[in-house]
């Protein structure tokens with residue numbers, strides 16, 4: 065087996081160096097861990113052309129052959145789980161154990177979509193005219209592009225690449241500048257297990273605007289899937305409009321986490337901690353606004369305090385619960401939101417600053433109370449380890465506050481009453497609702513949002529449809 069630490073572009077099964085390179089740093093230490101090749105417009109076009117050539121044979125490869133290769137790729141990721149987790153932790157900062165969890169989560173999309181490849185079935189429909197039948201065929205959409213974020217350097221790639229390959233599509237991936245190494249490592253494994261050259265191409269780049277525009281505007285690319293900010297998603301969507309490209313967007317969120325007066329408060333605390341502190345809060349489905357019914361707020365906060373206090377912050381290679389934030393911009397944003405909340409009357413109960421003994425990117429697990437819906441911290445995605453608690457009086461007000469945002473990705477609530485569970489889950493304007501559950505992500509769940517949180521669903525039995533076209537074939541003369 066070759067080393068999984070790769071630093072060049074991956075195009076047509078070859079490692080392609082470039083003269084211009086960029087540094088990838090370890091957020092825990094500030095050290096440069098690699099100098100990675102930097103794709104420009106020409107290399108991006110080359111990757112698209114290669115994916116187009118590979119499409120003609122991959123799309124015709126028998127399903128069972130594609131399934132076999134996907135299952136081998138899944139197994140290779142699991143066999144190398146620890147090595148991949150160490151690469152991820154070094155470039156992204158999350159604890160190695162958590163990174164290993166992400167590798168299993170990421171690999172599970174490959175396994176899941178290998179299964180879905182076996183169930184791409186068409187239909188034969190009756191026709192109103194005698195002597196006619198209608199066949200519905202499902203065909204791979206063509207060359208795909210994926211633009212992925214730094215917070216889940218493995219799973220956000222596999223959640224797009226696996227259904228694309230399962231459907232018979234080829235793909236060009238632009239991984240994030242901050243975490244390209246995880247992407248290149250799984251490309252190496254794909255190559256080792258025999259996924260044909262050109263089926264997966266990886267083009268890390270510092271010029272995200274140019275590469276993104278080429279991928280969005282190229283008529284050779286028939287589908288673009290993006291996970292990232294709403295602002296960038298809107299730009300890509302307008303660029304994709306130039307050739308009416310199919311697009312999936314998984315964008316920003318502002319997840320409410322409601323605790324009702326009939327909740328099991330111990331369970332609510334446990335689920336909130338799991339949800340909020342995953343990846344140090346740098347998760348698009350992280351609880352952003354913790355809304356607690358006023359009558360149970362004091363009791364809830366008393367239970368929450370010790371649970372947050374015992375979280376261990378530190379370097380990802382140690383036995384810790386959370387690592388550093390990804391870079392200084394991330395820390396600056398959290399500092400700004402916390403300061404503005406405090407200036408407007410919120411109280412810091414725990415944390416509220418960087419732990420500079422550990423380093424400048426290590427933000428302490430933080431609890432803020434007295435937060436209101438008007439504060440910036442309630443309107444923006446915090447993307448850091450800050451629990452911002454506000455209160456509401458009754459169910460109706462809780463739902464209104466929860467829906468009072470242009471975003472609609474994930475939402476959560478805790479309640480033990482069956483009628484409330486149905487009422488509230490129907491009333492929440494979100495693509496995903498966790499009830500007494502802070503963990504809602506699985507390969508078999510549809511993942512995606514409404515409103516400005518995106519378009520389309522990833523994972524699940526629905527996820528493969530994003531990579532397929534439906535063709536209606538009417539047969540006469542029967």
Ligand SMILES: O=CCCC(=O)O
Pocket residue numbers: 215216219346347348349505511
């Ligand atoms: O942050 C985005 C995705 C996280 C997940 O898949 O649970």
